[in-house]
Amino acid sequence: xxxxxxxxxxxxxxxxxxxxxxxxxxxxxxxxxxxxxxxxxxxxxxxxxxxxxxxxxxxxxxxxxxxxxxxxxxxxxxxxxxxxxxxxxxxxxxxxxxxxxxxxxxxxxxxxxxxxxxxxxxxxxxxxxxxxxxxxxxxxxxxxxxxxxxxxxxxxxxxxxxxxxxxxxxxxxxxxxxxxxxxxxxxxxxxxxxxxxxxxxxxxxxxxxxxxxxxxxxxxxxxxxxxxxxxxxxxxxxxxxxxxxxxxxxxxxxxxxxxxxxxxxxxxxxxxxxxxxxxxxxxxxxxxxxxxxxxxxxxxxxxxxxxxxxxxxxxxxxxxxxxxxxxxxxxxxxxxxxxxxxxxxxxxxxxxxxxxxxxxxxxxxxxxxxxxxxxxxxxxxxxxxxxxxxxxxxxxxxxxxxxxxxxxxxxxxxxxxxxxxxxxxxxxxxxxxxxxxxxxxxxxxxxxxxxxxxxxxxxxxxxxxxxxxxxxxxxxxxxxxxxxxxxxxxxxxxxxxxxxxxxxxxxxxxxxxxxxxxxxxxxxxxxxxxxxxxxxxxxxxxxxxxxxxxxxxxxxxxxxxxxxxxxxxxxxxxxxxxxxxxxxxxxxxxxxxxxxxxxxxxxxxxxxxxxxxxxxxxxxxxxxxxxxxxxxxxxxxxxxxxxxxxxxxxxxxxxxxxxx
Numbered sequence: 291x292x293x294x295x296x297x298x299x300x301x302x303x304x305x306x307x308x309x310x311x312x313x314x315x316x317x318x319x320x321x322x323x324x325x326x327x328x329x330x331x332x333x334x335x336x337x338x339x340x341x342x343x344x345x346x347x348x349x350x351x352x353x354x355x356x357x358x359x360x361x362x363x364x365x366x367x368x369x370x371x372x373x374x375x376x377x378x379x380x381x382x383x384x385x386x387x388x389x390x391x392x393x394x395x396x397x398x399x400x401x402x403x404x405x406x407x408x409x410x411x412x413x414x415x416x417x418x419x420x421x422x423x424x425x426x427x428x429x430x431x432x433x434x435x436x437x438x439x440x441x442x443x444x445x446x447x448x449x450x451x452x453x454x455x456x457x458x459x460x461x462x463x464x465x466x467x468x469x470x471x472x473x474x475x476x477x478x479x480x481x482x483x484x485x486x487x488x489x490x491x492x493x494x495x496x497x498x499x500x501x502x503x504x505x506x507x508x509x510x511x512x513x514x515x516x517x518x519x520x521x522x523x524x525x526x527x528x529x530x531x532x533x534x535x536x537x538x539x540x541x542x543x544x545x546x547x548x549x550x551x552x553x554x555x556x557x558x559x560x561x562x563x564x565x566x567x568x569x570x571x572x573x574x575x576x577x578x579x580x581x582x583x584x585x586x587x588x589x590x591x592x593x594x595x596x597x598x599x600x601x602x603x604x605x606x607x608x609x610x611x612x613x614x615x616x617x618x619x620x621x622x623x624x625x626x627x628x629x630x631x632x633x634x635x636x637x638x639x640x641x642x643x644x645x646x647x648x649x650x651x652x653x654x655x656x657x658x659x660x661x662x663x664x665x666x667x668x669x670x671x672x673x674x675x676x677x678x679x680x681x682x683x684x685x686x687x688x689x690x691x692x693x694x695x696x697x698x699x700x701x702x703x704x705x706x707x708x709x710x711x712x713x714x715x716x717x718x719x720x721x722x723x724x725x726x727x728x729x730x731x732x733x734x735x736x737x738x739x740x741x742x743x744x745x746x747x748x749x750x751x752x753x754x755x756x757x758x759x760x761x762x763x764x765x766x767x768x769x770x771x772x773x774x775x776x777x778x779x780x781x782x783x784x785x786x787x788x789x790x791x792x793x794x795x796x797x798x799x800x801x802x803x804x805x806x807x808x809x810x811x812x813x814x815x816x817x818x819x820x821x822x823x824x825x826x827x828x829x830x831x832x833x834x835x836x837x838x839x840x841x842x843x844x845x846x847x848x849x850x851x852x853x854x855x856x857x858x859x860x861x862x863x864x865x866x867x868x869x870x871x872x873x874x875x876x877x878x879x880x881x882x883x884x885x886x887x888x889x890x891x892x893x894x895x896x897x898x899x900x901x902x903x904x905x906x907x908x909x910x911x912x913x914x915x916x917x918x919x920x921x922x923x924x925x926x927x928x929x930x931x932x933x934x935x936x937x938x939x940x941x942x943x944x945x946x947x948x949x950x
Contacts, residue, residue: 292349292355293358296342296343300427303394310329310420311421313329318417318485329417331401333401334402336398336420340391340394344388347360347436351365354374356443360436360437362440366447380463386436390426394423396419396472396475396500397416400416410486414483414486416478418481418485419475425611452853459518462511462515465510466507466514468503468504469504469505470508475500487622494556494565501549504545508541509907511538517900521865523861526889526891530676531674531676540652541573541579544572544649547648551645554638558702566619581605633705636703637701637705638702648690650686688741694752695714698776699713699752720750721745724747735790738790739787750780753776767912771910781905782901784895785895789893789899792894793892794892796889799887800888801815813834813835817831818832828849828862832845833864833875846873850877873893
């Protein structure tokens with residue numbers, strides 16, 4: 291009965307979404323004003339019902355109820371509990387239910403918590419959210435039912451894909467999904483504001499926490515996914531410009547631009563049209579990513595093998611949502627194009643320039659991702675990888691880093707170059723010193739890694755300059771958030787550049803007792819033994835590693851695992867981390883001569899990539915807390931108070947306090 295109850299909850303939630311859309315639309319008319327207050331409770335109940343349906347799906351996986359088709363196809367009685375739970379979303383139908391659950395709960399939280407927005411705009415926003423949700427409810431109920439029964443039930447299930455049986459993949463998809471689907475709230479806010487012609491600072495302040503929340507989850511999800519690919523897939527890479535990787539990066543790029551744009555609108559009443567358009571683009575990228583992963587038109591270790599018919603359904607939803615939003619934007623364009631004016635040489639100008647460059651990178655990634663699919667339609671197969679993405683995106687990224695360093699040091703509305711030049715002298719000197727050191731001592735490392743190290747050093751120094759001469763105890767939390775996030779980008783960039791510049795790799799065939807050198811490490815292979823886990827068996831090697839001339843030994847145990855259900859072999863890499871890098875070892879197969887294949891890497895400073903990602907996420911959390919508390923304190927104040935332009939050579943009013 292659990293599956294039937296869950297399916298009934300899903301139908302009821304879908305019915306409430308219909309009511310939320312219909313009644314919300316009527317409430318916006320002259321005759322329906324009395325129904326304005328009814329929409330919030332409907333949105334809350336809809337979120338609760340769909341959350342119950344998803345919770346019951348987890349219960350079905352925990353009970354290994356093999357009479358449910360989805361459980362039989364993706365679980366097994368011997369699986370550890372954590373992977374039984376993760377099995378609920380480690381497949382197409384379950385992940386789509388997770389999608390509508392996050393969407394429904396997000397709408398419910400908006401209805402419960404958001405009290406600053408004009409009531410008509412709020413109702414229009416919730417009606418827009420219901421409209422988006424309805425497409426996904428229909429997709430699930432008519433095409434991807436997660437509660438479909440099997441008769442007769444099989445004796446045992448197939449089990450979850452072994453590559454997904456990892457703690458990183460248990461948490462990575464929900465994190466990424468919250469980010470993906472959170473952007474639907476920004477989209478609904480934009481649609482609601484367009485309908486009521488209410489695009490202004492109040493609208494931006496109401497939307498900003500949801501954009502920040504989605505961006506934080508996207509950041510952490512991408513970071514976790516990169517870390518998982520690095521240690522689980524056994525090829526030593528952290529990013530390969532895989533189409534599914536790109537599908538998560540594109541919404542992040544758009545959300546980053548939106549995050550900065552919405553702050554300008556909230557603070558300075560500028561960039562109205564640009565903010566609305568970015569909200570539409572950000573959710574569009576989420577939909578494009580969903581289409582790429584679900585349609586079955588690409589091959590990836592991350593992709594769900596779904597038939598083209600379902601992909602066509604998502605493509606139709608993409609066309610309806612985005613086409614409708616763009617049509618609405620066209621109709622309302624004349625009401626949202628005006629905003630406060632500012633000089634190009636100002637903080638607003640820097641943010642606009644950076645937004646344009648972010649959109650440029652987004653365009654590069656989008657073209658590189660879709661181009662092979664377009665050529666395949668004409669029977670020509672091509673692959674697009676790092677030789678395209680790295681240099682072409684760098685054309686936009688390096689100027690963006692310069693503006694990112696200088697922007698927070700500039701005044702709002704207008705500035706002059708004298709003060710900025712003096713402030714930027716220190717990071718410029720640090721960058722120049724880094725360039726000299728790397729050229730002298732780094733050897734031939736390539737242009738892009740060299741520029742990466744130089745820009746990372748300069749950006750790191752520039753990131754902390756907004757704290758210069760401030761009272762650190764009275765500095766708002768969102769300023770610290772901005773500093774930590776920008777510093778995190780510099781740290782991650784340094785890790786990427788170091789790994790590319792100084793990475794050392796060696797593939798060897800080793801006998802027991804034989805030693806091999808990789809970078810500063812000496813590795814000795816001492817033996818291989820069979821072991822068994824809860825639902826797998828493995829061959830585990832014993833390797834002893836010594837760093838440089840040290841006599842200190844560390845044991846490494848890389849494994850070659852075999853899962854019985856489904857039959858799959860995987861590699862479990864052994865990692866050894868020091869302050870200056872990471873030793874990465876993978877065990878291969880035994881040769882006919884009795885020697886074992888070993889793949890050895892020394893990756894200097896590679897952990898900085900993920901430390902930087904965590905810093906970016908932490909900065910976002912601090913900014914979210916700081917901005918939200920500040921907005922709540924201002925709730926009784928007028929939406930926007932014009933600030934007189936400063937006289938040349940004098941500090942701008944509120945200049946430091948209003949740092950984005």
